[in-house]
Structures are given as structure tokens and as C-alpha cells.
Amino acid sequence: MSTDESGSREPILQATGLVKTYGRVVGLDGVDLDLYPGEVLAVIGDNGAGKSTLIKCLTGAEIPNEGEIRLEGRRVQFKRPQDARALGIETVYQTLAVSPALDIAANLFLGRELRKPGPLGTVLRAVDVKRMRQRAKEELAELGITTLQDVTVPVENLSGGQRQAVAVARAAAFGSKVVVLDEPTAALGVRESRQVLELIASLRDRGVPVILISHNMPQVFEVADRIHIQRLGKRAATITPRSHSMTDAVAIMTGAARA
Numbered sequence: 001m002s003t004d005e006s007g008s009r010e011p012i013l014q015a016t017g018l019v020k021t022y023g024r025v026v027g028l029d030g031v032d033l034d035l036y037p038g039e040v041l042a043v044i045g046d047n048g049a050g051k052s053t054l055i056k057c058l059t060g061a062e063i064p065n066e067g068e069i070r071l072e073g074r075r076v077q078f079k080r081p082q083d084a085r086a087l088g089i090e091t092v093y094q095t096l097a098v099s100p101a102l103d104i105a106a107n108l109f110l111g112r113e114l115r116k117p118g119p120l121g122t123v124l125r126a127v128d129v130k131r132m133r134q135r136a137k138e139e140l141a142e143l144g145i146t147t148l149q150d151v152t153v154p155v156e157n158l159s160g161g162q163r164q165a166v167a168v169a170r171a172a173a174f175g176s177k178v179v180v181l182d183e184p185t186a187a188l189g190v191r192e193s194r195q196v197l198e199l200i201a202s203l204r205d206r207g208v209p210v211i212l213i214s215h216n217m218p219q220v221f222e223v224a225d226r227i228h229i230q231r232l233g234k235r236a237a238t239i240t241p242r243s244h245s246m247t248d249a250v251a252i253m254t255g256a257a258r259a
């Protein structure tokens with residue numbers, strides 16, 4: 001892999017020798033991955049190369065049979081997605097996890113609602129809608145998201161791109177350390193895809209490292225700082241849009257060339 005781009009910095013997230021098998025099928029065959037602070041790392045590869053399995057292992061949705069994962073240098077072992085989320089690894093899956101009937105603010109706080117201070121000893125406290133809306137506005141401004149002005153709008157009234165922005169904002173807000181995006185533009189049109197790409201760049205500029213799984217080569221080459229190429233359950237290479245062309249990337253993906 002190219003270490004020149006990242007200098008001597010430590011990876012924020014590092015996987016070494018991950019193996020994941022499903023019965024006799026080998027999903028991951030000893031894969032390594034490094035994500036450095038402040039970068040967009042794209043993960044590309046042919047169908048069945050192990051992209052989803054790799055992401056699932058990094059985000060607690062699958063448990064690898066072998067290998068180790070380090071977050072900020074410390075070894076972590078995720079048994080479920082909540083474990084990864086608790087440590088600041090947030091994932092936006094292809095199937096959008098937004099609640100259409102709820103407004104933008106409620107979606108941003110889904111599962112971590114702010115509550116009003118109740119009387120002493122009270123367990124069930126009312127959701128603090130006002131404070132959540134205020135915080136939601138602040139978080140969106142912090143993330144540079146200008147397309148979601150009114151946080152009281154139900155998500156079902158938004159365009160596909162805006163919905164994706166809500167899902168990405170939810171993952172990126174509240175101090176998350178790593179954001180993982182699985183094909184975030186797959187269901188979007190050209191203009192909406194552009195908004196999401198700008199949002200990814202804006203996350204990076206605000207210091208949130210992003211792992212982007214995508215089949216869309218032009219988008220990958222536009223937004224990624226480095227590109228992890230997955231092939232047959234392993235990392236075939238890590239390249240950059242400056243060091244390699246899209247044709248080179250496809251050749252490495254298919255095994256026609258080496259990095």
C-alpha cells in the first residue's frame with residue numbers, strides 16, 4: 001500500500017488479517033485495511049470481493065473468525081453494531097435507516113433522544129423537542145449542511161438526496177470518529193448524488209474520516225483520497241486518484257494487473 005500519502009500518522013481505524021467464512025465460503029481471506037484521520041477511503045471491488053463483509057466486520061454487524069481491529073491504536077472486538085457505534089463508528093447502510101414520518105430533528109436524534117429533566121427519581125421523562133431542534137440546527141450547521149434548513153420538516157417530504165443527507169448527518173453528528181457509507185448514491189439522480197458527494201467532502205474537511213463503499217468509479221475518483229481495492233477476499237492494493245487511473249483500478253480489481 002502507499003504510505004506516502006499518509007506520512008507517519010497512525011491509522012484511526014486499522015484491520016489486520018481479517019478472516020470471515022460462511023460455512024465453506026470464504027468471505028474475507030486475511031484482509032488488511034487502514035483508515036487515516038481526515039481522509040475519505042473508498043473501498044471498491046468486483047461483486048463478491050468481500051466489500052460488504054469487510055464493512056460488516058468493521059462495524060460490528062459480523063464477527064470475524066480471525067484477525068484484529070484497532071480503533072485509535074486500541075484493540076476492539078465488536079459483538080454487535082451497537083458496540084461499534086458506542087465507540088464512534090457510525091454506518092449508513094444502502095437501505096436507508098430514516099423514519100419518514102418523523103421530522104429531521106427527530107431523525108438525527110433517533111435512539112439518542114434528549115429528554116427533559118424530570119422530577120427527582122423519575123425514569124420516564126418527556127422528549128425535549130425544543131432542545132433537540134436547536135441542537136439539530138447546530139449540528140447541521142457544524143457539518144456544513146445547508147440543504148436542510150427547516151429541521152421540523154417530516155423526512156417523507158424530502159427528496160432522496162436530502163433524505164440521504166439526513167442519514168449521513170445522523171451518522172456524522174455528535175462527535176463520531178468514523179463514518180461508513182455503503183453505496184450512498186446508488187439510488188440517487190445526478191444532482192442529488194452531487195449533493196451527497198459534496199457532503200462527504202465537507203465531512204472530510206471537518207476532520208471526520210469516511211469509508212465509502214461504491215461501485216461508481218467516477219465518484220470514487222472524484223471524492224476519495226485513497227482507494228482500497230478488494231479482490232477475492234483480500235486487499236489487492238491501495239491506490240490514489242493521482243497515482244492511478246480508473247482503467248488501472250479496474251485492471252487491479254479484475255486481476256488483470258497489479259498495483
Ligand SMILES: Nc1ncnc2c1ncn2[C@@H]1O[C@H](COP(=O)(O)OP(=O)(O)OP(=O)(O)O)[C@@H](O)[C@H]1O
Nearest residue numbers: 022025026027045046047048049050051052053054
Ligand atoms: N451471509 C452470507 N452467507 C454466505 N455467504 C456469504 C454471506 N455474505 C457474504 N457471503 C459470501 O462472501 C463473499 C463476499 O461477499 P460480499 O457480499 O462481502 O461481497 P461484495 O464485495 O460486497 O459484493 P457486492 O458488490 O456484490 O455487494 C461472497 O462469495 C458471498 O457470496
